[in-house]
Amino acid sequence: MSQTAIRVIQLGKNYRIGARQNKADTLRDLITQSARAPFRRAKGVLSGEAYGAADLHTTFLALHDVSFEVPFGEVVGIIGHNGAGKSTLLKILSRITEPSEGFAEIYGRVGALLEVGTGFNPELTGRENIYLNAAILGMKRAEISRKFDEIVAFAEVEQFIDTPVKHYSSGMALRLGFAVAAHLEPEILIVDEVLAVGDLAFQKKCLGKMQDVSMTGRTVLFVSHNMPAVTSLCSRAIWLQKGNLIADGPSIEIVGQYTQKTLATASVKYWDNLENSPGQDGFKLIAVSLVNEHAQPTSVINVECPYYLNIVYHVARPDLTFRISAIFNSQGSTAFTSIQPNETIHPQSGFYTTTLEIPNNLFSESTYSLDISVFASRGKKQHYCREKEVVAFQVYDQMLGTSARGDYVEGMLGLVRPLLHWQPPQPSASPSFLK
Amino acid sequence: MSNLPFLRIAPTKGYIRLNIGELWEFRELLYFLVWRDIKVRYKQTILGVLWAILQPFTTMVVFSLFFGNLAQIPSDGIPYPIFSFVALVPWVFFANGLNNSANSLVQNANMIKKIYFPRLLIPTASSLAGVLDLVLALLVLFGMMAAYGIFPTIRVIFLPLFFVLALVTALGVGFWLSAMNLQFRDIKYVMSFLTQLWLFATPVAYPASLIKNPTVRLLYGLNPMTGVVEGFRWSLLDIGNSPDALLIVSAGVSLFLFVSGIAYFRRLEKTFADVA
Numbered sequence: 001m002s003q004t005a006i007r008v009i010q011l012g013k014n015y016r017i018g019a020r021q022n023k024a025d026t027l028r029d030l031i032t033q034s035a036r037a038p039f040r041r042a043k044g045v046l047s048g049e050a051y052g053a054a055d056l057h058t059t060f061l062a063l064h065d066v067s068f069e070v071p072f073g074e075v076v077g078i079i080g081h082n083g084a085g086k087s088t089l090l091k092i093l094s095r096i097t098e099p100s101e102g103f104a105e106i107y108g109r110v111g112a113l114l115e116v117g118t119g120f121n122p123e124l125t126g127r128e129n130i131y132l133n134a135a136i137l138g139m140k141r142a143e144i145s146r147k148f149d150e151i152v153a154f155a156e157v158e159q160f161i162d163t164p165v166k167h168y169s170s171g172m173a174l175r176l177g178f179a180v181a182a183h184l185e186p187e188i189l190i191v192d193e194v195l196a197v198g199d200l201a202f203q204k205k206c207l208g209k210m211q212d213v214s215m216t217g218r219t220v221l222f223v224s225h226n227m228p229a230v231t232s233l234c235s236r237a238i239w240l241q242k243g244n245l246i247a248d249g250p251s252i253e254i255v256g257q258y259t260q261k262t263l264a265t266a267s268v269k270y271w272d273n274l275e276n277s278p279g280q281d282g283f284k285l286i287a288v289s290l291v292n293e294h295a296q297p298t299s300v301i302n303v304e305c306p307y308y309l310n311i312v313y314h315v316a317r318p319d320l321t322f323r324i325s326a327i328f329n330s331q332g333s334t335a336f337t338s339i340q341p342n343e344t345i346h347p348q349s350g351f352y353t354t355t356l357e358i359p360n361n362l363f364s365e366s367t368y369s370l371d372i373s374v375f376a377s378r379g380k381k382q383h384y385c386r387e388k389e390v391v392a393f394q395v396y397d398q399m400l401g402t403s404a405r406g407d408y409v410e411g412m413l414g415l416v417r418p419l420l421h422w423q424p425p426q427p428s429a430s431p432s433f434l435k
Numbered sequence: 436m437s438n439l440p441f442l443r444i445a446p447t448k449g450y451i452r453l454n455i456g457e458l459w460e461f462r463e464l465l466y467f468l469v470w471r472d473i474k475v476r477y478k479q480t481i482l483g484v485l486w487a488i489l490q491p492f493t494t495m496v497v498f499s500l501f502f503g504n505l506a507q508i509p510s511d512g513i514p515y516p517i518f519s520f521v522a523l524v525p526w527v528f529f530a531n532g533l534n535n536s537a538n539s540l541v542q543n544a545n546m547i548k549k550i551y552f553p554r555l556l557i558p559t560a561s562s563l564a565g566v567l568d569l570v571l572a573l574l575v576l577f578g579m580m581a582a583y584g585i586f587p588t589i590r591v592i593f594l595p596l597f598f599v600l601a602l603v604t605a606l607g608v609g610f611w612l613s614a615m616n617l618q619f620r621d622i623k624y625v626m627s628f629l630t631q632l633w634l635f636a637t638p639v640a641y642p643a644s645l646i647k648n649p650t651v652r653l654l655y656g657l658n659p660m661t662g663v664v665e666g667f668r669w670s671l672l673d674i675g676n677s678p679d680a681l682l683i684v685s686a687g688v689s690l691f692l693f694v695s696g697i698a699y700f701r702r703l704e705k706t707f708a709d710v711a
Contacts, residue, residue: 015709091708092444095551098705103445110442115549121471123478128471135467136550187439 003107005188005219006070006093010102012243013063013088062088064243065102072108072187075220077234077251079227079258085243086223087192090114093221094190108187108219111137115192117177122166126157126176129165133180147183154209155179182209188219208409211399228365231255231300231396252396256300259367259394267291267299269390274314282317283374283384286351288391290370299393303363303417304403309356309391311372315346322384326356327371328363329389335368335415343376361404361419363395364412451701458553468560472535473567487568488575490531491523498523502640511642511674514583517576521671522639522664524576525601528569529660530630532562532602536609537626540617544711554704555697558613562605569598580671590670593678597666604659604689610696614703618710638664643675656684659692 063085070076078086091097093104094112119136120129130151134144152158155175157168165173191210210233213220224230230237230251237254239247247254260266270287271277277284289310292298301307311324325339338356346352369392374385401407404419458465477483495516502508503515510518536558540547543557580586616622637660638645646652655661662685668675 095442095444096548097708098446099444100446103443106442106444108439112550115545118549119543119546121475123475124471128474132467132471135464136546136552138464138552141463 003072004069004105005072005074005107006068006221007105008066008068008089008093008102009104011063011066011089011092011099011104012061012101013085013092013097014059014061014100016059061243063092063099063240066240066243066245067102068238068245068248070219070221072219073217074236075222075234077230077237077255078221078223078240079225079230079237079255080240081262083242084240086240087114088243089240090190090192090221090223106188109138110188110190111181111184111186112190113137113181113184113192114190115177116174116181120165120173120177123164125164126152126155126161126168129176130180133177134183137181137184138186139184151179151183154182178206178209182206182213186218188221189213190221192223193225211409227255227259227300227367227394228396231394232365232399252300255394255396256298259299259392266297267391267393268297270312277314278387279313279374279385281382281384282315282320282349283322284314284316285311285372285374285385285387285390286314287312288370288372290391290393299391301363301393301395303365303395303397304360304400306360307358309358309370310353311356312351312353313374313385314351315349318348319345320384321345321378322374322376322382324354325373325375327373328368329371330364330366330368330415333415335363343378362416364414364417365395365397366415367392367394447705449702450698451704453697453701454553458555461553461556464552465556465560465563468556469563472560472564476564484567484571487571490568491520491527491572492575494527495520495523498640508641509645511644511668511672513585513672513674517579517583517585517672518642518668518674519640520576520579521667522637524569524572525597525663525667526634526637526639526660527572528565528598529601529605529663530634531568532565532605533608533612533630534626535561535565536605537612537616537622539609540613540707540711541620541623544617547707547711554707555610555700558609558700559606562602562609565605566602576671585672587671588673590673593670594667597663597670600659600666600686600689601663603693604663607689607692607694607696610700611692614700614707617707618703633658633660637661652681653684656681657688659685659689661685662689 066085066089078089080086088097090112091114092099093106094110094114096112096114117129117133119133121132124132130148131141131144134151135141152161155172155178157172157176160168160172165176168176210220210222210229220234222230222234234251236249237247237251237258238245239254239258247257256267268287268289270289271285274284274286277286279285287310289297290299290301291308291310292301293306293308295308298307309326311326313324321343323340323343325337327337328335340354369389371388372385372390373387374383376382376384397403397405399405399409404417405412477486480486482489498519499516503510503519508515539557539561540554547554547557612622612626634640636658643652643655643661643665646655662678662682665675666678666682669677
């Protein structure tokens with residue numbers, strides 16, 4: 001089982017960028033240079049040098065010294081900011097472009113999906129494009145014919161299968177493209193951010209299909225910016241930054257580190273100086289942290305486990321009365337607010353700690369950020385503190401079938417996803433109002 | 436698990452060997468690309484596939500009017516329309532094949548950037564897609580010949596040979612130009628003027644018999660299309676010289692263009708995705 005599927009050793013790629021201009025001192029130089037340039041270029045062309053190689057001196061390291069090994073059946077997420085080298089890595093492994101240093105070894109047939117519907121021709125019908133696209137992706141004709149009906153059904157375009165694709169809506173064309181790709185059966189699947197296009201429902205459908213793929217024991221390399229998708233689909237993640245591999249490990253850990261870095265908010269936030277900490281009129285917020293059952297701070301949480309939000313604050317005046325509220329936001333909306341049931345009086349000045357228990361099966365798979373608001377509304381209205389995006393975290397679902405998803409792997413709407421009980425359906429008498 | 440294909444990806448240098456096994460493995464893709472090019476070419480046109488015939492036919496009419504009637508260019512004793520059409524059939528196939536394959540990589544740049552397959556298939560498919568047009572034009576030619584009461588002799592069995600010569604030449608030059616065109620879009624502007632020049636360097640509108648000096652004739656064969664056009668006339672109309680040293684020179688040049696085209700293409704292939 002531990003046999004290697006992909007071995008990457010010190011892989012690197014540099015691109016030539018920008019042209020260094022030959023400085024022309026005089027008009028005469030300029031003219032002679034311009035006159036000579038085509039010939040110099042022509043020489044380069046005939047000797048097969050890259051475009052204007054003589055002029056281009058600045059190189060850009062898109063990928064540098066990247067090494068890793070992937071055993072058979074592992075699903076690896078590749079994460080990183082735009083321009084981190086993720087796509088370059090996939091392009092090298094799928095042989096679209098060549099590395100400039102190092103090497104990679106691949107055992108097995110590779111199916112690369114860097115784009116949905118590559119080679120689609122708008123003039124051809126859906127049926128014709130399925131055959132063309134599948135052939136481009138490396139499927140044999142017999143294989144395509146065998147899977148044809150399945151592909152059409154997945155794409156939900158039965159009615160329009162003999163209509164030219166130019167009359168399709170963009171969503172339909174996309175579904176058709178993905179349907180073809182989803183029926184590829186190579187040992188190694190390389191998938192770029194193909195899920196970033198299309199509507200949310202479709203993205204989730206693709207995720208579901210990806211999930212099926214990863215369960216069949218195929219090796220998958222998956223580039224995505226969708227962190228919940230990476231955590232739930234991939235057991236391992238590789239983090240690239242500016243062309244370098246900076247972290248490689250269990251996806252939960254790596255996504256956690258990455259989330260903290262990208263959101264610039266960790267799962268733990270504290271202020272080491274009362275002066276600077278948020279709060280007013282005697283209240284100061286000192287620390288907010290999200291921890292798991294073992295009191296370890298975490299920014300990637302499993303939807304099926306409970307977590308704890310610890311809030312530490314300082315009260316400078318005795319008898320200060322207020323309540324704390326935690327506002328959970330996701331996708332630009334507030335998912336819910338949780339407030340302390342009553343306004344608490346703090347008899348002495350000093351430090352206090354409060355813990356909010358977050359039950360399991362509450363969130364949906366998404367990124368949440370947390371605002372803290374501290375206020376009094378009885379009697380004299382007073383705001384003591386309002387701090388936005390104090391901590392942030394990712395929620396993922398292991399897809400074991402025990403969460404609110406059940407065995408459903410596709411899209412579910414909503415910012416929360418409580419586990420509710422459905423009674424099994426029972427046979428019943430015909431309703432009396434039915435005519 | 437040991438029977439899995441193994442692939443090593445590493446930087447390459449210089450000229451890269453042609454991987455024939457891989458080309459064979461992708462033969463179905465070649466078929467689909469040719470099929471696509473044929474299907475798409477005349478989509479949303481009123482006359483459709485008629486264009487395949489109209490293009491050489493109208494050229495023939497114009498040539499017959501100006502070169503045949505007005506300029507009284509000799510046609511080796513054959514009615515001028517037949518004389519020029521026999522040459523236009525392979526010429527139009529060649530010129531279209533050349534133009535299509537020269538532009539093919541640029542047109543398919545998106546595919547090149549997103550998926551791996553042997554890139555040679557693209558210009559090859561573009562040239563091959565013209566074969567259908569050639570066959571249709573040949574049918575028209577046979578019809579015209581019958582109308583003029585000219586019937587081919589047994590030599591017609593050599594016709595495929597000359598077709599292969601035209602195809603190999605178109606592919607060879609197509610490999611060169613398509614690879615260049617990807618990096619230097621200048622090629623796009625060169626094409627129309629190159630084909631025009633090449634047309635006049637080929638005995639399409641006039642007979643090769645105008646060139647008497649044997650040395651000059653041999654040099655004339657450096658243009659492989661001379662060998663093709665001469666061959667078409669010889670095998671179908673029984674005129675002109677029977678295949679001689681000129682044909683060998685043409686075939687040699689054609690083969691050289693083909694092999695060097697592949698070598699050049701293979702050498703640049705690794706940069707395609709970066710410059711497309």
